[in-house]
Amino acid sequence: MPGSEYFGPEERKEVNDVLDTGVHFRFNHDEQRKGVWKSKEFEQELCKFNKVTYAHAVSSGSTAVITALAAVGIGAGDEVIVPPFTYIATIEAVLSVGALPVFADIDDTLCLAPDAVEKALTPRTKAVCLVQMCGATARMDEIVAVCEKHNLILVEDSAQAMGASYKGKFAGTIGKVGCYSFDFFKIITCGEGGAIVTNDEQVYRNADMYSDHGHDHIGSNRGMENHPVLGYNFRIGEMNSALGLAQIRKIDKMLSVQKANKRRLKETAAKFPQITFRHLPDGEAGDSATFLCFFMPTEENAKQLIEEMNKQGVNQITGIQYWWVNMYHYIKNWEHFRNLKSIAKLPIHAFGAPQDYNNLPIERSDDLMRRLVTLQIKLAWTDETLTELCRRFENALKIVLG
Numbered sequence: 001m002p003g004s005e006y007f008g009p010e011e012r013k014e015v016n017d018v019l020d021t022g023v024h025f026r027f028n029h030d031e032q033r034k035g036v037w038k039s040k041e042f043e044q045e046l047c048k049f050n051k052v053t054y055a056h057a058v059s060s061g062s063t064a065v066i067t068a069l070a071a072v073g074i075g076a077g078d079e080v081i082v083p084p085f086t087y088i089a090t091i092e093a094v095l096s097v098g099a100l101p102v103f104a105d106i107d108d109t110l111c112l113a114p115d116a117v118e119k120a121l122t123p124r125t126k127a128v129c130l131v132q133m134c135g136a137t138a139r140m141d142e143i144v145a146v147c148e149k150h151n152l153i154l155v156e157d158s159a160q161a162m163g164a165s166y167k168g169k170f171a172g173t174i175g176k177v178g179c180y181s182f183d184f185f186k187i188i189t190c191g192e193g194g195a196i197v198t199n200d201e202q203v204y205r206n207a208d209m210y211s212d213h214g215h216d217h218i219g220s221n222r223g224m225e226n227h228p229v230l231g232y233n234f235r236i237g238e239m240n241s242a243l244g245l246a247q248i249r250k251i252d253k254m255l256s257v258q259k260a261n262k263r264r265l266k267e268t269a270a271k272f273p274q275i276t277f278r279h280l281p282d283g284e285a286g287d288s289a290t291f292l293c294f295f296m297p298t299e300e301n302a303k304q305l306i307e308e309m310n311k312q313g314v315n316q317i318t319g320i321q322y323w324w325v326n327m328y329h330y331i332k333n334w335e336h337f338r339n340l341k342s343i344a345k346l347p348i349h350a351f352g353a354p355q356d357y358n359n360l361p362i363e364r365s366d367d368l369m370r371r372l373v374t375l376q377i378k379l380a381w382t383d384e385t386l387t388e389l390c391r392r393f394e395n396a397l398k399i400v401l402g
């Protein structure tokens with residue numbers, strides 16, 4: 001939980017500014033707010049950090065993905081290519097705009113494989129919702145080439161990847177629109193919050209309207225303007241933006257500490273030639289380093305390593321993820337989704353599922369996920385803690401791999 005490890009007087013100060021004026025709404029109340037516009041300021045900082053023209057903050061990463069899809073015109077019956085390894089919010093977002101998720105394999109980047117995207121195309125495919133899983137990007141040149149070749153809109157769900165980059169561009173700023181999450185577990189946190197970023201003015205305008213009941217926000221009095229389109233309330237509040245503002249000012253430091261801590265853990269794992277690491281298409285420089293991700297030679301080895309790390313107490317120092325079984329981020333563990341269980345009828349029930357979600361051709365993903373082990377990188381570790389973590393990790397690896 002990186003950002004949340006760094007709460008301090010800076011967050012308190014920003015939040016107090018809001019409490020002092022009492023204006024929690026991001027619009028209007030010009031006099032009472034005495035110049036305090038935390039959401040606007042947060043958006044400006046998001047643009048500056050990500051080197052992008054427009055940012056619009058919303059209530060969560062989930063509503064950011066919904067807003068992004070809607071803002072680029074994805075709607076009922078459109079097929080959207082998604083990865084089977086993501087937080088399920090990506091899939092929920094596709095369903096909520098009435099579109100149909102089509103799954104394609106991931107590769108050793110832990111993100112969508114470019115060749116698999118191409119294989120999953122149908123005449124109804126309108127977009128690719130690429131997830132930069134565990135804080136680093138896909139093979140972006142190839143993904144962008146496939147999208148351009150087939151006239152697909154590239155939406156980046158960079159909820160977990162703010163600060164990751166590819167050839168000098170930040171995750172979220174490579175496709176038509178990108179999305180970030182600022183929930184409690186992400187690299188910077190607003191408590192709850194999210195944002196979309198784009199260089200396309202119309203996409204930004206659409207997102208701004210869609211996430212506030214279709215208000216066009218033209219003119220000074222929000223509430224009395226025009227409503228050119230339908231929308232929802234996905235607004236962020238000033239308190240959440242205040243937290244985000246304090247946090248984004250610390251992101252460079254967080255990234256550098258994370259990278260240094262990850263390097264030490266990776267060096268430990270690299271002593272074992274049987275281990276292969278998650279492929280980083282832009283090298284270590286492009287990794288936000290929220291996780292160390294590596295593949296064990298076999299599923300058996302991965303399971304043994306998890307057990308051994310628990311015995312050695314690695315789990316007392318950091319989070320261990322074996323996503324294949326113990327986490328909620330792979331389609332194998334989404335029984336409710338695979339069988340499209342919902343409280344009420346969804347558009348996908350009317351259209352029909354585009355694939356048999358219980359029998360997807362994703363053997364490549366299954367093989368990777370069976371062998372994938374990740375360790376969470378924390379910011380607050382002291383040098384002693386990290387040394388002890390590396391010692392325990394190495395012991396576990398020695399027992400399993402010899």
Ligand SMILES: *Cc1c(COP(=O)(O)O)cnc(C)c1O
Binds near residue numbers: 131157160182183
């Ligand atoms: C966390 C996450 C989301 C959703 O973000 P929330 O702020 O929790 O709604 C969406 N996509 C991915 C890949 C995520 O990791």
